[in-house]
Amino acid sequence: MREVVEGVWHALTGSRPGPVELTGAEDVLPGPYRVAAAATASVAAATLAAGELLKLRGIEPGVVTADTRHAAAAFASEGLGRVEGVAAEPVWAPLSGNYRTADGWVRLHCNYPRHEAAVCWGLGVPGSRDAVTKAVAGRVAREVEHAVVSAGGAAAELRSPSEWAAHPQGEAVASLPLVDLAPIASAPKRTLFYSDRPLGGVRVLELTHVLAGPVAGRVLAAHGADVLHVGAAHLPRVEALARDTGQGKRSTFVALDTEGGRARLKKLISRADVLVQSFRPGALARIGFGPEELAELRPGLVIADLSAYGWEGPWARRRGFDSLVQMANGMAYAGEGDPSPLPVQALDHATGWLTAAAIMTALHRQVTEGGTWRVRLSLAGTGRWLDSLGRKNPAGATVDFADLLEEVDSGYGRLTRVRMAGGLPGAEPHWEFGTRVPGVDKPTWTP
Known part of the structure; x- marks a missing residue:
């Protein structure tokens, strides 16, 4: 290493x-x-x-x-x-996850209401897992990805590493x-x-x-x-x-x-x-x-x-998350099997x-x-x-x-x-306090 x-x-x-x-x-x-x-x-x-x-x-x-x-x-x-x-x-919302398409796989990110709404709007379905699964199954992955992203959502088709290397964003x-x-x-x-x-x-x-x-x-x-x-x-x-x-x-x-x-x-x-x-x-x-x-x-x-x-x-302005990038760039690609x-x-x-x-x-x-x-x-x-x-x-x-x-x-x-990782004998890293409730502090700097 x-x-x-x-x-x-x-x-x-x-x-x-x-x-x-x-x-x-x-x-x-x-x-x-x-x-x-x-x-x-x-x-x-x-x-x-x-x-x-x-x-x-x-x-x-x-x-x-x-x-x-x-x-x-x-x-x-x-x-x-x-x-x-x-x-x-669990960190994943009910509609988030991998879906099998007519020609492969696509991942939808629905952890935020606006992203879930974009999936439903883009695919023309109600907000249920069964409805999304059925809608996605009848379409090719790239069409699903395009529909959701165009609606303001976050999605990624599963690509192979070679497909990503040849993709304009991969390049x-x-x-x-x-x-x-x-x-x-x-x-x-x-x-x-x-x-x-x-x-x-x-x-x-x-x-x-x-x-x-x-x-x-x-x-x-x-x-x-x-x-x-x-x-x-x-x-x-x-x-x-x-x-x-x-x-x-x-x-x-x-x-x-x-x-x-x-x-x-x-x-x-x-x-x-x-x-x-x-x-x-x-x-x-x-x-x-x-x-x-x-x-x-x-x-x-x-x-x-x-x-x-x-x-x-x-894709410089495209919404993306770790799980989506792994799909798009081929890291989750496992040949004919499910995404890994x-x-x-x-x-x-x-x-x-x-x-x-x-x-x-x-x-x-x-x-x-x-x-x-x-x-x-x-x-x-x-x-x-x-x-x-x-x-x-x-x-x-x-x-x-x-x-x-x-x-x-x-x-x-x-x-x-x-515990904080990494050892520095001259000043060992540590946090002064635990996580605070979001928004509890005033928008000012400490003296």
Whole structure:
């Protein structure tokens, strides 16, 4: 796995990583893809990046560690959480799932009411599993995908890897780097306030939804950042995911569809150090928060943009989620058999950890060189990277994660969660508090 870590670190920095100790075997997760190796490398990269920020503070980070079993638990965290000892409720809505079509398979994402409505509208059926199943069975997969996406929903036909490679969006993803990290405007160098933590005093504004963006914010919070998650009271959410990814963050509601809400967001950005957003490409720009406006509003800001299918190509603005990207890019393709997804939401989690690593790398560059920086990653790009790692024996060992769990008070009650992965002797990562109830905090920065 060391070569995987070195490859990721080179993609981030163009250099070789510092001391890092990797432990554990890849059989902690089943399936042919090297998901455990990707998880370990993602955790290692974020922890190494935190160590580099410690060095800027004059603190010796020590030897970074990343354990494969712990990384696997982190990538499966939403399924391991408990509230008052009770397991998390299912994250999939009744209509979400894989459907057999006349010529293959298609996956429909219906976890939000507007997406479920788009499926029913696009297919002309009532909101029942039986009705959708019958409607889809009589159509070809591409027709279903087109009908649902055209109605404003989220769907993906199961393609083979070769079909994806020949697809215009597959070609676009292949032309993009795993991590795009570049300055977009000039700005003075940043001065770090005193702290014994890598991100102490760093303000992170998080405008994200499931799952990659919230994972990135969770990692940054564990390394000491003041992370403020911004949502909206009227928007639906998957509570199990919100509980899992809200560790160490404050949470507020801002209505971005109002003039007052946009003014509030502008004030928050003007005092932020990092903005993480996972709106569809171009969505924030349409309400006055494009990269150029952000660079002018807050010189020196680090902007992280996350997308499903990448920032170039015909699908750049398409709605997408981990499960859909796995279908579209062929990772779930199993020949004539049923779709075979990855054992965890690996594209989401890996993208989240890598985004955190890229943000910390950009902050390091901002301190040493100045400038306003932009970071871009995508689930499809992460999938391409995972695919490039090769294959392993698909068998998986029976793994117990119990010793990696901890209990903490939260806004939801007594919460069982996966301990933060990645070892940094100079400043071990941890969350200051458990998940707060969404929207409970004021839309302001702490003093």
